[in-house]
Amino acid sequence: MRTIDLRSDTVTRPTPAMRRAMAEAEVGDDVYREDPTVNRLEALAAETLGCERAVFMPSGTMTNQVALMVHLKRGAEVIAPEGAHIYEFEPGAIGVLSGGVPRLVPAPYGVPDLEALRRAIHTSPHQAPTGLIALENTHNLAGGTVVPLEVQRKVQEIARTAGLPTHLDGARLFNAATYLKVPAREVAAGFDTVSVCLSKGLGAPVGSLLLLPKALEPEARRYRKMLGGGMRQAGVLAAAGIVALQEGPAHLERDHQMARALAEGLVRLGLGVDLKAVQTNMVYARVPEAPRFVARLAALGVRANALGTDRVRFVTHRDLDDADIPQALERIAQALERTSA
Numbered sequence: 256m257r258t259i260d261l262r263s264d265t266v267t268r269p270t271p272a273m274r275r276a277m278a279e280a281e282v283g284d285d286v287y288r289e290d291p292t293v294n295r296l297e298a299l300a301a302e303t304l305g306c307e308r309a310v311f312m313p314s315g316t317m318t319n320q321v322a323l324m325v326h327l328k329r330g331a332e333v334i335a336p337e338g339a340h341i342y343e344f345e346p347g348a349i350g351v352l353s354g355g356v357p358r359l360v361p362a363p364y365g366v367p368d369l370e371a372l373r374r375a376i377h378t379s380p381h382q383a384p385t386g387l388i389a390l391e392n393t394h395n396l397a398g399g400t401v402v403p404l405e406v407q408r409k410v411q412e413i414a415r416t417a418g419l420p421t422h423l424d425g426a427r428l429f430n431a432a433t434y435l436k437v438p439a440r441e442v443a444a445g446f447d448t449v450s451v452c453l454s455k456g457l458g459a460p461v462g463s464l465l466l467l468p469k470a471l472e473p474e475a476r477r478y479r480k481m482l483g484g485g486m487r488q489a490g491v492l493a494a495a496g497i498v499a500l501q502e503g504p505a506h507l508e509r510d511h512q513m514a515r516a517l518a519e520g521l522v523r524l525g526l527g528v529d530l531k532a533v534q535t536n537m538v539y540a541r542v543p544e545a546p547r548f549v550a551r552l553a554a555l556g557v558r559a560n561a562l563g564t565d566r567v568r569f570v571t572h573r574d575l576d577d578a579d580i581p582q583a584l585e586r587i588a589q590a591l592e593r594t595s596a
């Protein structure tokens with residue numbers, strides 16, 4: 256039985272083209288900036304996303320947290336949408352690494368309430384000073400939802416007026432661009448720093464990029480080294496990243512269609528799915544006794560993640576075959592029967 260892995264788009268394996276590029280990669284010591292393949296990836300990413308510089312790092316957690324270290328003074332607040340990955344899923348890193356304090360604002364469908372965001376900015380000496388405004392596009396915990404570009408611009412305007420920098424967690428920025436039908440650089444535009452992952456929908460085995468202005472690059476490289484992210488002959492990884500950046504975005508529309516088909520199928524099976532939130536490659540469904548359901552489903556060869564007691568996340572990606580979603584729906588129907596039995 257073929258296992259259908261819908262836990263995350265991080266589960267994709269490198270394609271044959273990536274493996275070939277990895278085997279043939281020219282390498283050097285990247286800490287000395289002498290890895291030609293890493294240099295090529297960074298230049299390509301900066302060019303693609305319309306930013307001055309890009310720094311290659313092992314993970315999206317590291318690119319996000321290095322950005323926060325660059326922007327935040329200890330004890331300063333980072334305003335972020337509720338559910339933000341930088342707070343929820345980067346195991347306490349904000350407090351440990353930058354010494355920042357998260358202040359989350361309401362963000363239905365991942366779109367921050369602008370009034371709440373304005374009010375969250377502190378200037379009083381009795382409060383923690385605000386040091387940064389962060390967004391997430393697509394917003395993972397809200398359902399892989401897309402923040403409209405006008406909202407991004409308004410947030411940037413609010414930040415500019417208050418003299419604050421902005422950071423975008425764009426782990427799935429290319430999914431947002433695909434949904435919006437705009438070039439990726441439009442989603443990245445106007446932020447001081449942007450984190451983009453190669454190892455999610457784009458399919459690379461490892462790697463993220465921090466996009467930033469030239470002036471912030473030395474500090475970002477210093478923090479990367481401090482955190483153990485100086486990877487030496489990282490060209491073998493960057494080579495796969497180049498293929499991911501060049502060929503990955505074209506696959507995302509299919510991922511989104513598969514998520515839509517899955518969501519509609521789950522609704523037909525009687526599960527609670529907010530179809531308005533199904534915009535990209537994720538589907539969150541309400542399922543009673545989610546951990547038990549997920550365990551039964553795994554026994555039937557479909558893997559998904561339970562969130563808390565009554566939510567399950569399914570993520571589509573390029574390693575799925577055309578038959579996988581209909582097949583997954585059949586097995587989900589069986590798992591539901593068994594869970595309720």
Ligand code: TLP
Nearest residue numbers: 263265314315316317340344395424426
């Ligand atoms: N997210 C993972 C889990 O951590 C939840 C996933 O499977 O979706 N920003 C966002 C919005 C992310 O979703 C993730 C990964 C990251 C950052 C961190 O990337 P990595 O895993 O490379 O550290």
